[in-house]
Amino acid sequence: xxxxxxxxxxxxxxxxxxxxxxxxxxxxxxxxxxxxxxxxxxxxxxxxxxxxxxxxxxxxxxxxxxxxxxxxxxxxxxxxxxxxxxxxxxxxxxxxxxxxxxxxxxxxxxxxxxxxxxxxxxxxxxxxxxxxxxxxxxxxxxxxxxxxxxxxxxxxxxxxxxxxxxxxxxxxxxxxxxxxxxxxxxxxxxxxxxxxxxxxxxxxxxxxxxxxxxxxxxxxxxxxxxxxxxxxxxxxxxxxxxxxxxxxxxxxxxxxxxxxxxxxxxxxxxxxxxxxxxxxxxxxxxxxxxxxxxxxxxxxxxxxxxxxxxxxxxxxxxxxxxxxxxxxxxxxxxxxxxxxxxxxxxxxxxxxxxxxxxxxxxxxxxxxxxxxxxxxxxxxxxxxxxxxxxxxxxxxxxxxxxxxxxxxxxxxxxxxxxxxxxxxxxxxxxxxxxxxxxxxxxxxxxxxxxxxxxxxxxxxxxxxxxxxxxxxxxxxxxxxxxxxxxxxxxxxxxxxxxxxxxxxxxxxxxxxxxxxxxxxxxxxxxxxxxxxxxxxxxxxxxxxxxxxxxxxxxxxxxxxxxxxxxxxxxxxxxxxxxxxxxxxxxx
Numbered sequence: 001x002x003x004x005x006x007x008x009x010x011x012x013x014x015x016x017x018x019x020x021x022x023x024x025x026x027x028x029x030x031x032x033x034x035x036x037x038x039x040x041x042x043x044x045x046x047x048x049x050x051x052x053x054x055x056x057x058x059x060x061x062x063x064x065x066x067x068x069x070x071x072x073x074x075x076x077x078x079x080x081x082x083x084x085x086x087x088x089x090x091x092x093x094x095x096x097x098x099x100x101x102x103x104x105x106x107x108x109x110x111x112x113x114x115x116x117x118x119x120x121x122x123x124x125x126x127x128x129x130x131x132x133x134x135x136x137x138x139x140x141x142x143x144x145x146x147x148x149x150x151x152x153x154x155x156x157x158x159x160x161x162x163x164x165x166x167x168x169x170x171x172x173x174x175x176x177x178x179x180x181x182x183x184x185x186x187x188x189x190x191x192x193x194x195x196x197x198x199x200x201x202x203x204x205x206x207x208x209x210x211x212x213x214x215x216x217x218x219x220x221x222x223x224x225x226x227x228x229x230x231x232x233x234x235x236x237x238x239x240x241x242x243x244x245x246x247x248x249x250x251x252x253x254x255x256x257x258x259x260x261x262x263x264x265x266x267x268x269x270x271x272x273x274x275x276x277x278x279x280x281x282x283x284x285x286x287x288x289x290x291x292x293x294x295x296x297x298x299x300x301x302x303x304x305x306x307x308x309x310x311x312x313x314x315x316x317x318x319x320x321x322x323x324x325x326x327x328x329x330x331x332x333x334x335x336x337x338x339x340x341x342x343x344x345x346x347x348x349x350x351x352x353x354x355x356x357x358x359x360x361x362x363x364x365x366x367x368x369x370x371x372x373x374x375x376x377x378x379x380x381x382x383x384x385x386x387x388x389x390x391x392x393x394x395x396x397x398x399x400x401x402x403x404x405x406x407x408x409x410x411x412x413x414x415x416x417x418x419x420x421x422x423x424x425x426x427x428x429x430x431x432x433x434x435x436x437x438x439x440x441x442x443x444x445x446x447x448x449x450x451x452x453x454x455x456x457x458x459x460x461x462x463x464x465x466x467x468x469x470x471x472x473x474x475x476x477x478x479x480x481x482x483x484x485x486x487x488x489x490x491x492x493x494x495x496x497x498x499x500x501x502x503x504x505x506x507x508x509x510x511x512x513x514x515x516x517x518x519x520x521x522x523x524x525x526x527x528x529x530x531x532x533x534x535x536x537x538x539x540x541x542x543x544x545x546x547x548x549x550x551x552x553x554x555x556x557x558x559x560x561x562x563x564x565x566x567x568x569x570x571x572x573x574x575x576x577x578x579x580x581x582x583x584x585x586x587x
Contacts, residue, residue, distance in 0.1 A: 006054070006056075006072075006084040006085075007040075008020055008031075008040070008041040008046070008056075009034070009038055009039065009040045009041070010031075010038070010039050010058050010068065010069065010070075010206065011036075011037055011038050011039075011069070011206060011207055011231050011235075012037065012039055012058070012060055012206045012207060013036070013037025013207050013208075013228060013231075014037075014207060014208075015039070015060045015061055015206075016061050017030070017060070017061050017062065018030075018031045018039040018058055018059065018060055018061075019031060019058070019059040019062075020041055020045070020056060020057075020058060020059075021056060021057050021058070021059050021065035021081075022049065022050075022054055022055070022056045023050070023054060023055055023056070024055070026065070028059060029041060029045040029048060029049075030042075030045065031045070036230075036231065037207065037228075037231065053083060053084055053085075054083070054084045055075075055081040055082070055083050056068065056081055056082055056083075056084070057081045057082060058206075060205060060206070065081060066202045066205060066206070067079075067080070067081065067082045067159060067200075067202060068082040069159070069161075069202075069203055069206055069235070070161045070235075070238075071083075071146070071159050071161055071162045072084070072085035072087070072161055072162055072163075072170055073085045073162055073163075073165070073169055073170060074146045074159060074162050074165060075165055075169070077148065077165075077200075078146050078147065078148050078158050078159055078199070078200030079148070079200055082162075085169075085170050085171075087170070087174070087246035087247070089171075090171065090174040090175070090178070092174075092178055092248065093178055093181075093182060094177075094178050094181035094182065094248060097181035097182075097184075098285060098286070099186045099250040099251075099285060099286045099287075099288075100137055100186070100286075101286045101288065101312075102251075102288060102290070102312055102313050102378050102379065102381075102421050103376065103378040103421075103514065103516055104137075104378070104507075104508070104514040105136075105137035105138055105186075105378075105421060106135070106136045106137050106138070106416065106421070106422050106423070106424070106504055106507070107136065107137070107138045107139075107140050107188065107381065107421065107422070107423040107424070108131055108134070108136040108138065108139050108140065108423070108424050108426065109140045109142070109383075109386055109387060109423055109424065109425050109426060110124070110139060110140070110141060110142070110426040111141075111142040111153065111154070111387065111426065111436075112124055112141060112142070112144060112167045113151050113166070113167070113478070114426075114436065114478070114481045114482045114483060115127065115426055115482075115483060116482075116483070116485075117482060119151070119166070119167070119482070120166075120167055120168045120172065121144075121167050121168040121172040121173055121175070121176040122168055122172055122175065122176070124176060125175065125176050125179045125180070128179055128180055128183040128185060129183065131183070131185060132183040132184055132185060133501070134429060134497075134500065134501055134504065135501055135504035135505055135508065136185070136424065136504065137185065137186060138185065138186040138187065138188050138250065138251070139180055139185055139186070139187055139188070140187075140188040140189075140190060140253055140423065141187065141188070141189055141190060142154045142190050142387060143155055143157055143189075143190045143191065143192050143255070144163050144164055144167055144173065144189070145157035145158075145159060145160045145161070145162060145163065145164065145191075145192070146158065146159040146162035146163070146164050146165070146200075147164060147197055147199075147200070148197065148199035148200040148442065148443060149199075149440065149441030149442055149443055150166050150441045151166065151439060151440075151441045151478050152439060152440045152441060153387065153391065153438070153439070154190070154192075155192055155197075155218075155255065156197030156198065156199070156440070157192055157196070157197055158196050158197045158199070158200040158201040158202075158203075159200070160191070160192070160193075160235075160236075160239050161239055161242060170247075173247055174246075174247060174248075177247055177248050177249060178248070181248065186250040186251070187248075187249050187250055187251075188249070188250060188251040188252065188253050188290070189243050189247075189249045189251075189252055189253070190252075190253040190255060191239070191240065191243070191252050191253070191254060191255065192255040192256075193222065193236050193239075193254065193255070193260075193268075194216060194218070194221075194222060194255060194256050194257065194259035194260055195216060195217075195218035195219055195220075195221070195222065195259065196209075196210070196219070196222075198219070198442075198447055199442060199443070199444060199447060207228055207231065207232075208223050208226065208227060208228040208229075208232070209222065209223055209232050209235070210222060210223055211223045211226055211261065214261055216259040216261070217256075217259060218259070221259070221260075221261040222236075222260070222261075224260060224261060224262040224264070224268050225261070225262050225263045225264045229264075233268060233271060236268065236272070237271060237272060237275050240252055240272055240275065240276065240289075241275060241276075241279055244276070244279050244280075244283065244287050245279070245283070250285075250286070250287065250288070251287065251288040251289065251290060251312070252276075252288075252289050252290070253289075253290045253291075253292065254269070254272070254289060254290065254291045254292065254311075255292055256292055256293075256294070257269060257291045257292065257293050257295075257300070258293050258294040258295050267309060269289075269291065269300060269309040269311060270304065270309040270310060272289060273289055273304070273309055273310040273311050274304070274310070276288070276289050277310070288311075288312035288313070289311045289312055289313075290311065290312060290313040290314060290315070290381055291311050291313070291314040291315070292314070292315045293314045293315060294317065295367070296316075296318070296352045296354050296355065296366060296367025296368065297367065297368060298351075298368065298369075298370045298371065298374070298375050300314050301313060301314050301375055301379045301380075302371075302374045302375060303374065306374060308374070312379065313378070313379045313380065313381050313421060314379065314380065314381065315380075315381050315382075316347070316351060316352060316380040316381065316382050316420065317389075318338070318347050318351075318352050318353040318354060319347050319348075319380070319382035319383070319418065319420065320382065320383055320384060320385075320386070320389055321334065321335055321337075321338040321353070322338045322343045322344040322346075322347045322353060323344065323384050323411060323414050323415070324338075324384070324389070324399065325338040325339050325343070326338075326340075326341060326343075326344050326545055327399070327403060327407050327410065327411055327545075328399060328402050328403065332463045333361060333463065334361040336360050336361065337353065337354070337357075337359060337360055337361070338353065340527060341525045341526075341527050341530065341532055341545065342525070342527060344525075344532065345523040345524075345525045345532060348418060348419065348521065348523050348534055349518075349521055349522065349523045350369065350370060350518070351370045351375070351377065351380050351420075351518070352367050352369070352370060354366040354367040355367045355368055355369040355370070356368050356369060370518070372517070372518035372519055375518075376516030376517070376518075377419035377420050377515075377516050377517070377518055377521065378419075378420065378421050378514070378516045379421075379516075380420040380421065381420065381421045381422075381423050382415065382418060382420040382421065382422060382423065383415060383422065383423040383424070383425065384399065384411040384412075384414065384415045384428070385398060385399060385424075385425040385428050386423065386425045387425060387436065390425060390435075390436045391436050391437060391438050392438070393464065394464035394465060394466070394468045394469045395435060395437070395464075395468040395469070395470070396435040396436050396437030396438060396470070396481065397435050398427075398428070398432060398433070398434075398435065398436065399411065400431045400432060400433050401433065401435075404579070405431070405492045405495065405496065406563065406564065406577075406578070406579035406580055407579050408431050408496055409496065409499055409563035409564075409580070409581065410543055410545070410563065410579060410580065410581045412429075412496070412499055412500055412503055412563075413503065413541060413543070413561075413563060413581040413583065414543070414581075416500070416503040416504060416507055417503070417507065417513055417534065417536075417541045417583055418534075419515070419516075419518070419520075419521045419536065424500075426483060427483045429496070429497055429500040430487060430488040430493040430494070430496055430497040430500075431487075431492065431493050431496045432483055432484065432487060432493075433484070433487065434480065434481065434482065434483055434484050434487075435480055435481060436481045437470050437472075437477050437478075437480060437481050438470075438472050438477070439472050439477045439478040439481060440472040440473055441473070441475075441478070442473065448472070448473040449473075451472055451473070452471055452472055452473060499563065502561060503561065506560055506561055506583065510539060510560070511537075512536045512537035512538060512539040513536060513539060513583075515536060515537060520536060520537055521534065521535065521536055522535045523535070529546060529550060530544070530545040530546035530547075531543060531544050531545065531546065531550060531552055531576070532545070533552060533553065538585055538586050539560070539583060539584065539585055539586070540553075540583075540584045540585075540586060541581065541582070541583050541584075542574055542576060542581065542582050542584065543576075543580075543581045544576035544577070544578060544579060544580050544581070545579065546578060546579075547578050547579070548578050549566070549575065549576060549577045549578060550575075550576055551570070551572050551573035551574065551575050551576070552573050552574045552576060553573045553574060554573060555569040555570045555571055555572065555573050555574060555575075556569070556586060556587050557569070557584050557585050557586040557587050558584065558585050559574075559582055559583070559584055560582075560583040560584060560585055561582065561583040562580070562581075562582045562583075563580050563581045563582065564576075564577045564580040566580070567580055567582045569584075
């Protein structure tokens with residue numbers, strides 16, 4: 001038969017009977033119980049399967065057929081039958097591609113549904129020339145796994161092995177990665193292993209995938225350490241390896257790992273990192289994991305030889321907060337502690353602001369210091385905008401709505417000349433004015449209403465006006481969030497885009513700007529005068545956050561990049577107009 005790429009095995013430890021239900025006639029084939037709660041199709045039953053693509057599901061104890069927990073395709077939606085998909089059907093053209101790894105790289109985060117008017121993977125592939133010309137090294141895709149409805153951010157996925165059909169499905173995903181590699185661009189896939197979406201989640205009917213009564217922010221926690229958790233963890237690890245093997249993805253971004261509830265001696269993160277390193281050795285190419293973490297715990301990125309988890313990187317929100325506050329002046333909620341250049345200087349030199357310090361937002365001490373002997377600066381992924389920091393604002397407004405060109409240029413230099421791995425959020429590079437709002441398309445009215453109420457409650461501590469919160473279920477909220485590509489060629493938008501291109505190119509050819517050694521970075525600043533100087537070897541990056549011009553340091557060396565035509569070297573120092581930045585090489 002030609003369907004051997006789907007082995008028709010399923011984990012259902014509590015079922016007394018499992019049938020494979022196939023095709024439009026809903027023919028039921030009995031399955032055999034195997035080890036550890038698994039069920040498989042007998043050789044005789046498998047011989048009855050027709051050749052080619054099949055629609056199928058699993059019936060538990062005589063119930064209606066459910067989608068395969070490891071489904072690769074859901075052409076009729078997450079409530080309907082699964083469809084087989086042969087990942088070996090794609091002829092890959094990326095044999096010459098080799099991932100550069102995180103060190104020295106720059107990441108571009110995008111959401112498939114709003115990156116282009118069409119909102120598909122094939123349409124996104126049509127913009128790869130632009131991204132290659134921008135100079136970034138990796139494209140990071142927000143989650144693409146199957147969810148109920150036609151559009152959302154991707155974090156309501158319920159079938160982790162399937163690619164959303166509205167984006168083009170799994171074949172389109174393979175085409176996208178192949179094309180990205182031909183353009184010299186790596187691909188990082190955002191994956192969500194900490195929760196499942198609210199609609200179409202049939203996993204609990206198959207087995208103890210979730211821990212009832214042990215909730216995180218989004219609902220019941222995934223069962224990582226209770227009875228049956230061996231197979232749940234296998235489900236997660238196998239999914240990670242699927243992206244590497246079948247889709248040639250270079251790295252995974254692990255969503256909100258602080259929401260994992262795992263008390264086992266070997267944490268899931270360590271297990272994932274070990275499996276990823278083994279897969280990299282097997283495939284003969286670099287692969288990596290980056291965690292989104294609110295923990296400020298360097299153990300995640302320390303080597304397993306010193307009892308770390310061995311991840312390649314983790315996000316550092318402290319950088320975003322320090323930049324945001326010093327440019328916008330916002331200090332409410334979790335921004336309160338970052339209201340100083342001293343906070344920014346601490347982040348630039350040490351990686352975290354909260355490294356055991358008191359967090360007023362949390363009402364407790366938070367984080368621990370980074371040991372520079374164990375961690376490289378490139379292991380912290382930073383940004384001045386991302387999907388969370390924009391989309392989780394009441395109106396989904398970008399900093400573009402509040403800052404002029406000079407401030408946006410300073411933000412660009414802070415991000416791309418920092419000691420860390422910079423990430424851009426789609427449209428940031430040309431100062432997109434389109435918002436990126438929280439949008440959903442739940443078919444169930446009651447779920448849509450509950451989501452809208454939940455959003456209003458989330459903003460209470462930030463002091464944002466609830467009247468500015470758009471209805472996530474309104475299709476216009478989704479439409480407003482699509483990029484307007486015409487902006488990129490106009491006025492200050494085009495000027496900012498050119499600055500980003502020059503910054504990324506300079507970063508690529510200037511070793512001091514990608515040196516991963518914490519010891520190679522020092523910072524000077526003056527809180528009252530509102531200037532800061534970031535020293536990285538023979539290169540110094542100077543910033544004027546003040547409202548008037550000022551001169552900094554001796555005027556020796558050369559200007560490698562300037563955000564303002566008025567920046568110049570003179571005997572009394574580098575002359576910086578208000579709200580500007582320059583990258584200098586000292587003699």
